[in-house]
Amino acid sequence: MIVPEFWAEGRIKARLDDRQVTVRRFGWSDISQEEAQAHADERAKAALKEIAAGEMVEKYEPKMAYNGAEGVPIREEILARHGEAVITRNLYGARCLNTPDVLFADVDFGQSVPLKLSCSVYLTLVAVATALGLWQGSIKVTVISLLIALVVGSPLALLLFRLYEKATGGPRERAHQRIHQFSRQHPDWHLRVYETPKGLRVLVMHTTFGARDEVVQHFFEALDADPIYVRMCRNQHCFRARLSPKPWRIGIREHIRPRPGYWPVKPEHLPARHRWIAAYEAKAQGYAACRFLERLGSSHVHPTADALRIIHDELCQANTTLKLA
Template structure:
């Protein structure tokens, strides 16, 4: 896990056949700005050399804070350090906990059926269409039924999905059953379960994990973890948990200033950011990011996890009974 203090950008240029090739790359450092600049210049030259050798490389890296970053560390303001745990401010202003080895899993409740589910419903309707066409020996009947299947599968998938959830006790009960099934197949695991505004958060307490451990990928798949979150855990080699409310859920209408909230910002624009953060933090005191529900599994808490769990619960308001946002 790398969340650098200093950032820089450099460009390298080469003229070939009368055309100029320009490559830009970011650099970073925890030591100082000069080292960040040197790192940027080295990366820019390496990328330019790769392009000259025929490699297919992007000429410019996108300036993004977390989601979508490829090969670049987390680009967020460091709000606080607790040994090896970092608290950062994300692109929309919320505080996030970043840890290299304590497994957090975000499970968002699906409001709509997944693509796989919808395809399954269409396949079932199409099979009925094939059967109807075969029994009637009519190509026209087959075509009509297949067309109906195509048009109706989306609507029917939604209704079947809602019925499935109702029969299984709703979103929370369905997600909880998935976790319990995973624990049955993996005895010794232990989770602290938290309710979030859009789903659940599971914290594995029995041991620590590297983000690229195959056991993590298996756990995420079995629990139905948000695919973007799972992908970014692997890319950034860390786990994350949001600690404060999303601004729009507590009536903060304006976005983090200046837009788009990517760190660092120019010195002359810092005052606008600080003003926004002050208003945001005042509002956030009345809300929690999650609420503790229960412990599932063995109940074992490894010492290395216990300190991160305490920090998470304290900073997220998990035991506060405040409204979630």
């Protein structure tokens, strides 16, 4: 996991096969702006060399905050460091905890009809419509049946999904069951379970992990963790937990300034950014990012995980009755 203090962009131009080519690459450093610039220039030269050799390489590197891109670290404002863990401000202004070895998992509750179910319903209706048309020996009947299938497919899929949700206790109950099942199968694991506005968060306490460890991937799969979160963990070599509310959930409609809030920000934009942050932080105090629910499994606690648990619970206001956001 790398969360640099300094960022720079390197540009290099050259003529390749009678055409002008411009390559841009970012560089970073924890030492100085000059070192970040040197790193950016070095990466730009390396990319140009690859292009000259005929390799398929992007000329411009997109500016992303926490996009999971291979080879580019987390590009967010650093607010605090706690050992190897780093607290940053993300693209939309919330505070986030980034850790290379303390395992968090996000389990979101799916509210929409699964794509697999929708496809199954539509394919079944199309098959029935086609069979009906063939049985009647009429193209007109086939066309009308197919149109009806297209119209009723989505409502039918929604109805089936709601019936399934009711029969299984809903996504929250299924998520709890998956976590409890994992705990029963791995009694040596110490799990802390938190409620989030639209899901659950699990913090693993008994030991530390690497984001690409095979056991971590098994853990994510068993819990059906958010696939975007899983991909980000692998690509950024870290685990992550949001510590403060999402702005739109606490009534802040205006986006962080400047928009988008990529870091670093030009000096002329800092006053507007600071005003937005002050308003956000004042309002965020009345909300919790998650709420502690239960502890499962072993009572063994790794000191690194416990130190981060204290920070996480305090900054998330996880032991309060504040509204989740």
